[in-house]
C-alpha cells in the first residue's frame with residue numbers, strides 16, 4: 001500500500017491529532033468540522049504540536065481544510081470520524097458519508113465505547129465499516145484498537161491494521177464488538193474499584209492515586225497483567241483471586257458516590273473540584289506532567 005487519501009471528520013481534540021499522524025506518515029488528509037472556529041484553528045494546532053514534538057512542521061501542508069463533509073469524503077480511500085460521542089449523531093454522519101463517499105472507501109469511527117455495530121447497523125455496505133479507537137493525545141499514545149463487527153470483511157481489517165502500523169501506531173485487532181472494546185473495559189474495571197475504595201472509606205482519593213502511581217503503575221508500561229500472572233505463577237494468581245475477588249466491587253452500574261459528585265456540580269477540574277480540589281496551577285502542573293511523561297516514552 002502506498003499513500004491513501006484520508007478524510008477526518010471532526011477537528012477537535014482527537015480529530016486534529018489523527019489528521020496530524022496520517023499527514024506525518026505521508027498521506028494527503030482532508031479535514032472537516034461543523035464548527036467553523038474549530039476548523040479554522042486546526043492547522044495552527046497541528047503545526048504547534050509538530051514543533052513541540054520536533055517533527056517536520058511542513059507535514060501540515062498535507063492537510064487540506066474542507067468546509068463540507070461531502071467534499072471531504074468524496075475521493076477518500078479511508079474516512080475516520082472523530083465527532084462527539086453521541087450515537088444518533090454518529091449514525092447520521094455515516095449515512096451522509098455513505099451517500100457522498102466512494103463505494104469502496106473504508107469507514108471508521110473513533111468512538112470511545114459505543115459498539116461499532118450500533119453506529120454502522122443502517123449502512124448499505126457494512127463490510128467496509130470498522131472501529132478505530134485511538135487514545136489521547138493521538139500523536140503520543142501508540143495504541144489503536146481496530147474493531148470489527150460481524151459484517152466487517154477481513155480485507156477491511158487488514159487494510160486498517162496496515163494503515164495504522166505504517167503510520168507508526170500500535171494497532172491491535174479486537175475480534176468482538178463489545179462496549180468499551182478492550183482498553184476502556186480494563187481501564188474502567190480499575191476505576192470502578194478506585195471509586196469504591198473511596199466510597200467505602202478504605203482510603204482517600206489521593207491515596208488511591210498514590211498507590212497506583214508508586215506501585216504497579218510503575219511497571220504497567222512494560223508488564224501487562226497477564227504477563228505478570230505468568231511471571232508470579234498462575235497458581236499464586238488463583239490463590240490471590242480466591243481471597244480478594246469476593247470483596248472487590250462488582251456492582252453493574254455506576255457508583256452512587258460518583259453520581260452524587262456529578263449531581264453536586266463537583267465535575268472535576270472544570271469546576272475546580274471532583275474527587276479532589278484543584279487550583280488552576282495544580283491543573284496545569286498535572287497536564288504538563290502527563291505530556292512530559294508521554295514524550296519521554298516515545
Ligand SMILES: NC(=O)c1ccc[n+]([C@@H]2O[C@H](COP(=O)([O-])OP(=O)(O)OC[C@H]3O[C@@H](n4cnc5c(N)ncnc54)[C@H](O)[C@@H]3O)[C@@H](O)[C@H]2O)c1
Pocket residue numbers: 009010011012013014015032033034035038069081082083084085086093110111112113133134135136
Ligand atoms: N478525548 C479523548 O480522550 C478521546 C479518546 C478516544 C476517543 N475519543 C472519541 O473521539 C470522538 C471525538 O472526541 P474529541 O475528544 O475529539 O471531541 P471534541 O469535542 O474535541 O471534537 C469533536 C469535534 O466534532 C465536531 N463536530 C460536531 N458535529 C459535527 C458534525 N456534524 N460534522 C463534523 N464535525 C462535527 C465538533 O465541532 C468538534 O470540534 C468521540 O467519539 C470520543 O468519545 C475521545
